[in-house]
Every structure is written in C-alpha cells, then in structure tokens.
Amino acid sequence: MSERALPPVTELGVVSMALIVAGGISIASQLPENVPLTLPILFLVASSLIMLANLIALARTPGFDWDAFFDVAKWALVGYAVIAGILEFVFVHDGVRGGILVVLTLSLVVYAVHVPLLIGFTVARYQ
Amino acid sequence: MLAPMADVALDAPTATRDAPPRADFEIVPLKGLPIVGAVLVALVVAIAANRLWALEFFHVAAGGLWTSFDLFLGFVLGPILGRLAIPARVELTTRLMPKLLLIMPTLVTCTLASGWQLGRLLGTIDSGYANHGWIVASYVVVGVMAVIALAVLEPANVAVLFELKKPRPNPQVIQTLMKRFIYTAGITGAMQVTTLVIMTKVATG
Secondary structure: OOOOOOOOHHHHHHHHHHHHHHHHHHHHOOOOOOOOOHHHHHHHHHHHHHHHHHHHHHHOOOOOOHHHHHHHHHHHHHHHHHHHHHHHHHHHHOOOOHHHHHHHHHHHHHHHHHHHHHHHHHHHOOO | OOHHHHHHHOOHHHHHHHOOOOOOOOOOOHHHHHHHHHHHHHHHHHHHHOOHHHHHHHHHHHHHHHHHHHHHHHHHHHHHHHOOOHHHHHHHHHHHHHHHHHHHHHHHHHHHHHHHHHHHHHOOOOOOOOOHHHHHHHHHHHHHHHHHHHHHHHHHHHHHHHHHHOOOOOHHHHHHHHHHHHHHHHHHHHHHHHHHHHHHHHHHO
16 A cells, blocks of 8 residues: 555545535525525635645645546546536525525535545545 | 445455455446436426425435435444455445445435425425424534545545456555444444434424
8 A cells, every 4th residue: 555645635625524514504504594604604715725725735745646536536526516516406496596605606616626536536545 | 324345344454365356347337327317307307396295205215215225234234244255245345336336426415405495395494493403403414424425435435446446456455445434334323313313303393
C-alpha cells in the first residue's frame, strides 16, 4: 500500500459535508417561515473553503495519480450531478425562491463536486 | 450503508494468497443503469404530478428498502460473511458490491426527494406541524447517515472494487479501506433503528 504523505482529504471531506448538511437542516427546520440565512451561509462558505483547501492540497501533492482520479471522479460527477439535479428540481417545483434557493443550490453544487472528489481521491491514492 | 463487507477485512492479508482465479466483473453494472434511469424518471414524474399515492409509494417503498438493506447487510449478512472461506468472501464481494453501487444511491434519492415532496403536500415539514421536533430529528438522522455514506463508505466501496479488479489485489489496501465499514456499522444501524422509531411516530401522529 502506498504510504505517501497525503493531505487529510477524507477527514476534511467529512467536515465539509457535515457543514452542508447542517446548513440544509437549519433551513429545512424553519420552513415555511422567514428563514434566517446567516447560519446556512456561514456553513456554506466554510464548506466551500474546505473543499477548495482539499483541491489545493491535492494539487500540491507530488506523484498523485491524476489520471486515475479523473477516470473515476468524472463518472461519479455525472451520477451525483443527476441526483443534485433531481433535488434542485424538487426545490424549484415547490416554489423555493430567492436567497433560500441560492443557498440550497450552491450547497448542492458543493455536494455534487465534493463527493466525486472524495471517491476519486480514495481510488487514486492506492493506484 | 454497505456495512456488511466489514468482515471481509478481518483476514484480508490472506485473501489473495488463498483466492482462486476470479472472473472479471464490472465495477458499475452497466445493465442496471437503464433500470436506475427508469426509476429516477418515475420519481420525477411522481414529484411533478404531486399525487399523494405516488409520493407515498416512493417514500415508503424506497425508505423501507433502504432501512432493510442497511440492517440486513450490516447485522445479518455481515456476520455470515465473516465466517465464509476467503475465496467465497471475495466472490460475494465482487458480485454484491457493484450492485449496491447502483441500488443504494437510487433508494436514498427516491426516499429523500419523495419524502420532501410528501412533507410539502401533507404539511408535515412546516415548522408549525405538531410533531415538528420529530421531523427535525429525522433530518439530523438522515444527515448523519448521509455524511457517513457519502464521505466515508461510498469512496471506500469504489476503491475496494478497483483494488479487487487488479490482477494482484493488495490485501493491506482492502483491509485499510474495510476498517471504515467496521467503524461505522454501529452508527448506521443505530440511525436506521432511530429512523423506524421516528417515521412510525410521525405516521401515527
């Protein structure tokens, strides 16, 4: 097994996903009243920054198997984009609009990008 | 999700040594994709139509299957697998896990999307609903399961299949990845039982 020094991509991914989920729960638990968006936005920004940190850390890792990463991540991205698209459809269909829709949409984007990143990383690190 | 394969890891170092030549397998079973596509199209139609029966069907059927799969695989098939001969474990893993790669995300998507729409239709997701606390608890439970499944188990599942597809799989890699299933099986099981409690409470008012 490769014991190269790798950044803590999975651990950061868990934190990032937890923040996205927390933001979603924060919004969902207060519907249909006026939903304060401060907390969900903070969670979304923190989650996005962690995802960015993950990408930067991976990009700076010498010898990482990017071919294997993209081979896996691109198909995972297709799959999770479909799932995120269905969830987005539900929100729009239900009349979610404005700031709530923006936060939920961006949260779905982070979800649909970060999960394939984690799958691609986990496969590629052992190639 | 997918907790059952945990026991494959226990004797993983001997897996390749004892295993007979394996038949090749698809990491993602392509024949299953049209079925997944058809189910997801039906889900979108049910949501767009906003019909009670269709939404109830998707939420109850997919949710029941999701919970059943998790509990059965984690607490019934997992321990059985642990007592099988190594070649049998590898054989079952390479046949079962690719199918789960399609089945589980489909069930989860159907459960959550139809459940949300059902909640809108019935008013159970409104903050003024009498059992609102139970509903929020269900969000937390699903959230915990989602983080574990998406960030921890699904990547390990795919990576194990890629490793097993190699001419000479590295047992150490498989063992390392399978530890994730062992560590999370209890959490997933507890969350699924909690789901049963919450959903039956909400359904009965």
